[in-house]
Amino acid sequence: MDQVDSPILLPQTPRRRTRHRTSSIASQPTFRSDGSLKPSHRSLSPNMRPWPSSLPNGSYPEILAPVPRRHHALQPTTALADAWLRTPSPPLSLRGSGQHGHASFGAVAFVGAAGKESAVVQEEQGFGRRWLRWMHKNGVKHWVVPCTLLASVLVRWCVGLGSYSGQGTPPMFGDYEAQRHWMELTNHLPTRQWYTYDLQYWGLDYPPLTAYHSWLCGKIGSFIDPSWFALDTSRGVENPTSKLFMRSTVILSDYAIYVPAAWLFTRVWHSDRSRRTQNGALLTLLFHPALLLIDFGHFQYNSVMLGLTLLAATSFISGRDLLGAFLFTFSLGFKQMALYYAPAVGSYLIGKCLYLGPRDGAQLFVRLAIVTAGTFLLLFLPFLPPFAAASAILDPITRIFPFNRGIFEDKVANFWCATNVIVKWKLWTTQSALMRLSALFTLVGFLGAAIAPIRAWLRLRNQERATGVPSVMRTVLLLALLNSSMSFFLFSFQVHEKTILLPLLPLTLLLSTAPHDSPTFKVGVLTNNVGIFSMWPLLRKDGLGTQYVALSLLWNRLIGHGPYVSLRKATFLDAFTWAAYLGCALLHLLEFACGPPARYPDLFPVLNVLLCTPVFLFAWLWSIKSIIEARWTAGGVSVVERKEKRTSLDRVISSESLGAGGVSSGLAPLDFDGVRNRREKATSLGYEFSSRRGAN
Template identity: 40%
Template sequence: MAKPKKSRNSAPDPSVAAQLPWRPSAPPLATFLLISFAALLLRALVSVGPYSGQGAAPKFGDYEAQRHWMELTLHLPSSDWYRNTSDNDLAYWGLDYPPLSAYQSRLHAHLINASLPDAVALRSSRGKLLMRWTVLSSDLMVFFPAALWFVWAYMKDGVGGSGERREGWTWLLAMVLLNPCLVLIDHGHFQYNCISLGLTLGAIAGILSRNELVAAALFSLAINHKQMSMYFAPAFFGHLIGKCLKRKYPIVEIMKLGFVVLGTFALVWWPYLHSYEAAMQVISRLAPFERGIYEDYVANFWCTTSVLIKWKRLYAIKSLKLMSLSATILAFLPSFIQQVKSPSNLGFLYSLLNSSFSFYLFSYQVHEKSILLPLLPASLLALHEPHLHGWFTYYALFSMYPLICRDQLLLQYIAVLGLFVLIYYSPGGNYGKGMKISSGTMAVLSLPLLCSILLHTMYLQIEPPKRYPFLFDALIMFICFSQFIILTLYTNYKQWMLDFHPRHVGSKKDL
């Protein structure tokens, strides 16, 4: 007896359909545009406020530094950008970022010079305002598309290995684009972290979408825009080497990555490769060891422990460099080894967080703004670790509170923190789907939270003792450092536990 012909329109067998790997369609364009518009509007509103060093002669803060670099790169040859000359006084905001950052300054200078030439006039425009749109446009052209690519790659790959990742892409995108710390620093304080972080985010998306050569090129560009992007280097290196070692021709795979990295660096550094002296002039500007192992009150190991151990007084710079290097390597080594041994996409995201945390906590000359680097992978893990993301974002923002107050951005600080809390606890959010926290743990974690809330008010309303003028800054540093240590121990543990819970490892089919 002949089998009945199957109708073309008949429904698929549910048992078979359930076994098929889920592949999402591209996120709805209207939803993405709505979230992007909200993120752009927030940035524009923050930009209306004060900026770093406003009216504070003679150096006028980071806002003026960025404008001054545009002035230099526009009017001087590339050979003089990193060299002390009559037109380039390195004591007045000498360029101290890699060449790609200088090229970005030159591009913006050409755009501004076409309409407002006085704003970038050589040696006569110091302290004048720079158009905020240069940061807005950089954010829109680099960070925004990288965020969308990451979310698409994350959802498509099923990072975390569970069906619940099919939902929540809008919440994840909002968590990445509406990062309160990045918005305040780039569009309030005034910097271009959105470019280096956007290039890094694009490289991460490249890893998740199995475009390793593109990822290597993008991450090389990120390093060449801001040297702090090296915070992520152990994670990228460990993950890519681990993947290469598991493929059929590991040496060939490693050589391909090496050629891409070397080619990208050669392209960016081409004007300085004609002589050893020219290259070293640039490199010497990128590593200002003479400033000491820390500045201001940053919530890392060296600054926090300096209350008891006077590192700068007890040790020479050479010894401190060696101690800092050793501590940083020891801190990221477990995470690095895990990725070489068992590379996975979820493990890679944890490794990015652990690696950047290691540099923030132990490396030489860390600024409070450097917390933006570990905060990026924490945002990318928001669906998988919502409690960690929320907790870390709050303390990362709190660690920069003294800086925000100096910049007179308190209103913007309250606004972006309030907006983040509203979105984080929104009905469509993912905060309730993370690990369950016991009442005892909550009680312990509540103590520093209450202290931080109290310090917000005390910092503004109470005059510290004359003998300890930076008492409240130090207390903020202590609280944030304690939370950062707890978080990095937890995330290192979670990364290594992936080896014992294969179902949470994420996609390994691309190895």
């Protein structure tokens, strides 16, 4: 035994084995005289271990083993750049490797107190979440938001490198030319002619705030090159420098309004969540494919309207109702489609006025009315006396609400266009009758959004007044916005395919932090993907097929969505999702394989409408169901229900709180009314019982 090259083994006294205790043995590496590491005895078989014969039976020597080295990415360093540069490109996952690897998006090595490395592989659904986890675990989490903003700029600019609406298609061109033409006429014509000049060539048909935005962009562009916006002679200008300027105005407008609104939403609405969860929600919002395709591909400024609405909703939840009313009025002043949100916003504010009581509620109502009316007056001031004739106000109003265009124009996935395959609405009845019928359908559709916030506020009135806005009202407001906007999209008069962006915004806000196995996430992702597919006829006409595929795959990869579910465990929602995706894929294959028949040139757009409309109707019904559930949870169990159950529950709690022989075990009987010596308030039973136990 003396000839064996082995470390010095010290005998230990036998340790008594216990059932519930274990002890760890600290180990240190042993080296030979030449500096090489001696082999560990753990690699030897039991027959080869050099146990001294003098050790008593049951004694176990201490086994010395080398201490594993930490990965250099996890070594403490004060130089952030040094640690970043020395970190190799991390693999996407360590699944199935069976060994430790570099710190990666899906698995990051954790170091214990004893200095030993243990790789803990944690599944993170979605490339974006794995990247966030990797950034946080490697000490560069403060670079997450800057990197996200830079990446989003790059993606937006890459989308803008493609074609746009009406490129090279005279004489009317498309939406790109419409936006450029509005910059032209607002810079060369007096205000009273903005809504009356040459209406046959892209007459201005948006509220005054869009006109002011066009005036500002036109002023800056005319300072750079006056030929871009010369009156009448610049129609159809498509030189590279003017296109560069126009694309830049969309990005600057987006980063001035929508991006700050998305960042503020993640910090305010998810203030009780971790910073990594907030950044994940920011990724979901900034890379939303439908908005990127329409604004930066097709060419529009919808992000300004949506950003103002998002800022208004965040202000409402923060308790700044007057600021929220001002911002939402600005959203209405930029695009009239923001009216899709008006029933939900109005119901929320009226409900809060009732919640505050006669005195405070009346004061808030008067202030909201003054702010809203004053903001509208400010926006339309150039069209009102003494700056214009009394009839001048009718010019923007008639252009903003184009009822003379019919129930629908292009093929859009809503109720009227889908049912027009069977019932020819334009031939069946008059246009005025269709206006009244669509108004009735829309009113019934958003009835839940108009009632639920008020009922939720009234149920909260029976509780103790909170210092801020109750958290449950966040979900109620978002669901009300979804229900209201989806009702307008499905049933209102004269809807464009691009207005699907309005119901997609609150739906994306809801799914941004929802668990992947929740109905909210599944419905949200399904509706978003089908919403992108519903715009495919428009995107194909604009030549944005590559951007359509790339952005859809990127966003689904970021959020971790894949339509791969086990058929044995599939729910109805999973099966419905599979059927919708299968229909979209088959329609794409059919469209690329063969053209439409000569007799039915609009066959594929009509099939697109028939496929997408049931999905939107399903999302609308789900919003009604969800808003009813959210409204019910706002007040918990009512006072009447608690009075009826008080006697039986008190008896049960009192019997459980007594020990053997009738001696109290220290748990006081449940105070079902909440806090003693206070008025009765409606809270949930679980909260009451847990609060009472915590107090004791």
